[in-house]
Amino acid sequence: MGRESAYRELIRRYQRPIYSLIYRMVRNKELAEDLAQDTFIKMLNGIGSYRPEYKFSSWIFKIANNAAIDHLRRRELDTLSLDGSPHAEGAEAIEATTLQIGDGQESQLEEVTSRELGAQIEAAVGRLRPEYRNCILLRHVEGRPYEEIAEILDLPLGTVKTYIHRARNELRALLADTREG
Amino acid sequence: MTAPDLLHLTADELDALLDGTAAERATSHLATCSSCLAMFELDRRLVTSLAALPSLSPSADFEQLVMSRVTVAPALVPAPAAAPSPREMAARRRVAIGALLTGGSLVAGFAWAFANPAAALGAVVPALRQTGEALWVSMQTVASNATEQPWFGNVTDALGSPGKVLLAMAAVGALYVVVLTGFRRLLTDPAADARW
Numbered sequence: 001m002g003r004e005s006a007y008r009e010l011i012r013r014y015q016r017p018i019y020s021l022i023y024r025m026v027r028n029k030e031l032a033e034d035l036a037q038d039t040f041i042k043m044l045n046g047i048g049s050y051r052p053e054y055k056f057s058s059w060i061f062k063i064a065n066n067a068a069i070d071h072l073r074r075r076e077l078d079t080l081s082l083d084g085s086p087h088a089e090g091a092e093a094i095e096a097t098t099l100q101i102g103d104g105q106e107s108q109l110e111e112v113t114s115r116e117l118g119a120q121i122e123a124a125v126g127r128l129r130p131e132y133r134n135c136i137l138l139r140h141v142e143g144r145p146y147e148e149i150a151e152i153l154d155l156p157l158g159t160v161k162t163y164i165h166r167a168r169n170e171l172r173a174l175l176a177d178t179r180e181g
Numbered sequence: 182m183t184a185p186d187l188l189h190l191t192a193d194e195l196d197a198l199l200d201g202t203a204a205e206r207a208t209s210h211l212a213t214c215s216s217c218l219a220m221f222e223l224d225r226r227l228v229t230s231l232a233a234l235p236s237l238s239p240s241a242d243f244e245q246l247v248m249s250r251v252t253v254a255p256a257l258v259p260a261p262a263a264a265p266s267p268r269e270m271a272a273r274r275r276v277a278i279g280a281l282l283t284g285g286s287l288v289a290g291f292a293w294a295f296a297n298p299a300a301a302l303g304a305v306v307p308a309l310r311q312t313g314e315a316l317w318v319s320m321q322t323v324a325s326n327a328t329e330q331p332w333f334g335n336v337t338d339a340l341g342s343p344g345k346v347l348l349a350m351a352a353v354g355a356l357y358v359v360v361l362t363g364f365r366r367l368l369t370d371p372a373a374d375a376r377w
Contacts, residue, residue, distance in 0.1 A: 003253055004248070004253045007248065007251060007253060008244060008248065011243070011244045011247055011248070012244060015238075015239055015243055015244065016236040016237065016238055016239075017236060019237055019238065019239040019243070020236050020237040023237050032239075033239050033240060033243070036239055036243070037243070037246055037247050037250070040247045040251075041247060041250050041251055044247070044251045045251060045252060117230055118230070118233070118234060118235075121227075121230050121231060121234065122234065125231075136231070140227075140228050140231035140232055141231050141232065141234050143232065161192070161193070161196070165192040165195075165196075168224055168227060168228075171227055172223050172224070172227060175227070
């Protein structure tokens, strides 16, 4: 019974950051829930393979990130939000923050119309390339240091810094476009 | 204005400013460069907004759903040691009694020898002398038997020079290594992925 209560404590401690990260990667609530469950099941069933010389949070974020990236690659989804901002409550708010897919042959995506800053940023993050997105989320939303992000993503430290700088540049440009629009 | 002040801030310096760990050059440059200041302000607002994004919650039954799909292995509890059988107990008793008697005899013998050194030496020295003589006679017997064997001449011919002796020693050494390696392989558990 001690082990089961320890498992439950781990779930309670990490379910929000893991679900948040995955949701912001895949932009779909049901899918994020499924992937977050898979992450915890994989983590708990493989807990014997955890090596204590690494941070536990790095390990579980790595599993979560791999689950999200694998899904994005498998489905080849364009991960722009089709469901609106995660903060949106009610049909109107969801509609206001939902990215609209155009009818043109190139399926160009139109800008969000919401004035709410959080929703704008969520949408802008959703437009980043997945490798930029996970870096910026881990760094500035989850507050992980560069070294840990490099460990989670199996990337060189310099690459992580470059991705984060480029992601910030793109976010600045996207948000400026949104405001001008 | 000095030359370094003309250089705009690098990405790393902007990071350091955002983290509040910037060097003097970065902060002093920021005070004089409107372009870098604007960039820093945009980054600062962006980072603040990102950090303020709320943590999202999965469904209320998330924990239960995960636990229903996880195999919770029982905690490893060391099995209690099995009680020794009467036969084992009797064997242990015999070993203990034997060890006690041997140890007691040794201790008593040493104690007596220290207390009576003259008597001890008087008894031990002749015994050692007799043992040495017996060993010497035995070695002479074995040697004389060996020299009378028909193969002894071949052996002395084969080891007739220091070079031949060295060669023979090398051959024996190589044979020893081969035998040792063979035994080690025989006594080592096969790897899990071994094909044989």
